[in-house]
Amino acid sequence: MASLDTLRTHLRGVTAFPITPFHANLDLNLDGLRHNVDWMIRHGIVTLVAAGGTGELYSLTTEETEAVHRTVIEAAAGRAAVICGVGGKQRESQQLAATAEKAGASGILMLPPAYGPSPEDGLLAFYAGIAQSVHIGVLPYARDWAVFTPEMVEKLANSSPNVVAFKDGSADLRLWARIRARLGDRLVWVGGVGDDMVHTYFAAGAEGFTSSVANFMPWVSQELYDTAHRGDFAATRRIFDDKVAEFYAIRARRRGFEVSSVKAAMELCGLPAGPVRPPLGALGAEEHAIIASVVARLGLGAKTP
Known part of the structure; x- marks a missing residue:
């Protein structure tokens, strides 16, 4: 279990978000x-x-999330800090967070609740309840309908001393x-918006x-940082324009392309990714061809043994 200060140190840099690979049947x-x-x-x-x-x-599913958490922790084998994502339902998130802590997670990323329109006190209760279910560091993720005011973040930090960071995706x-x-x-x-707004x-x-x-x-992510x-x-902007912008242009073409574009690039690089699950959508032939051309231009396939 990482100390709170160790987790803070790890968050001052690149935090990678691995995709979850699926087989063709979506297992x-x-x-x-x-x-x-x-x-x-x-x-x-x-990280x-x-x-x-x-x-x-x-x-x-809950069981699948536990399996993903456990697999990443085991694969990292102490070489990297592993932060486990939870969100959607509070009680399920509390259970997942506690199980991840026992498995050796370094921290917990608290994603928004499943239901959108929430009053401030309800949103705070959701995040505080998850934070207080573990002793390891946690960070709230603000995006979509999980909108935090300065006063809300301060209340959350005061009520839950293990809140070590704030991830903004708004x-x-x-x-x-x-x-x-x-x-x-x-x-x-x-x-927390992504690689396109680092600067x-x-x-x-x-x-x-x-x-x-x-x-x-990942070397490009490090260059950006x-x-x-x-x-x-x-x-930073030159690196983005040369190596990242075209991938993000594909993401912007259609809702749900964020993950499918990453998975397509990975498959072209020889890394296991597979399809996305609904409601996300697969890329069309045109988008796939554009990603293939960028992967070839950057020589990425040769760097992924």
């Missing part, structure tokens, strides 16, 4: 997951989230700035970011 491919986790760690990743949004958490930088001003260095600030979030005070392209080019961390945002 879990845990051997493929082990392979991918080992590959990412061998290529420099030191991973098991069963996050990119890992299709909301399509997994892209509302004005609200982000107000929350940071309220909490200061009490929390680690994680840009923007770091310019606004982020200390780490979450990456999906780390699934097939290194340049943003030293404040060379022009270099």
Whole structure:
């Protein structure tokens, strides 16, 4: 079990979000997951989230989520911090978080509840209940209908001392700035929109970011972090434009393409990924061809033994 300070240190950098590989019949491919986790760690990743949004958490059963958590923890074998994703239902999330803690998780990522329109006190009760079910560090994930005010984040941090960080996926930088001003260095600030806004979030005070392209080019994720961390945002933007932008353009073509585009790139690189589960959608032939051309241009297949 990682200390709270150790987890804070790990979050100040690249946090990779492994996909959950499936077989053609949509069953879990845990051997493929082990392979991918080992590959990412061998290529420099030191912090991973098991069963996050990119890992299709909301399509997994409770038993499958436990299996994904356990598999990533075992595959990491102490070489990387493993943060386990939970969300949707509070009691199920509490159970999953407690089981992950016993299995050796370093932390818990608390994704939004399944039901959208929630009052502030209800949303706080949801997150606080999960946080207080474990002793390891936790971080709330703000996105979609899980909108936090500065006062809410402060109340959550006060009620649950194991809240070590705040992951923002809203892209509302004005609200982000107000929350940071309220909490200061009490929390680690994680840009959670993705690889396309690294320079923007770091310019606004982020200390780490979450990456999906780390699934097939983790060295690029590290380049994005290194340049943003030293404040060379022009270099960060050049790296994004040259190596990442085309993947994100595919994601923007249609809702539900975020994970399927990552999985398509991985398969082209020789990494096990498989299809996505509904309600996500598969790429069309045109999108697949574009990703194939980018993978070839960047020489990615040659880097994925």
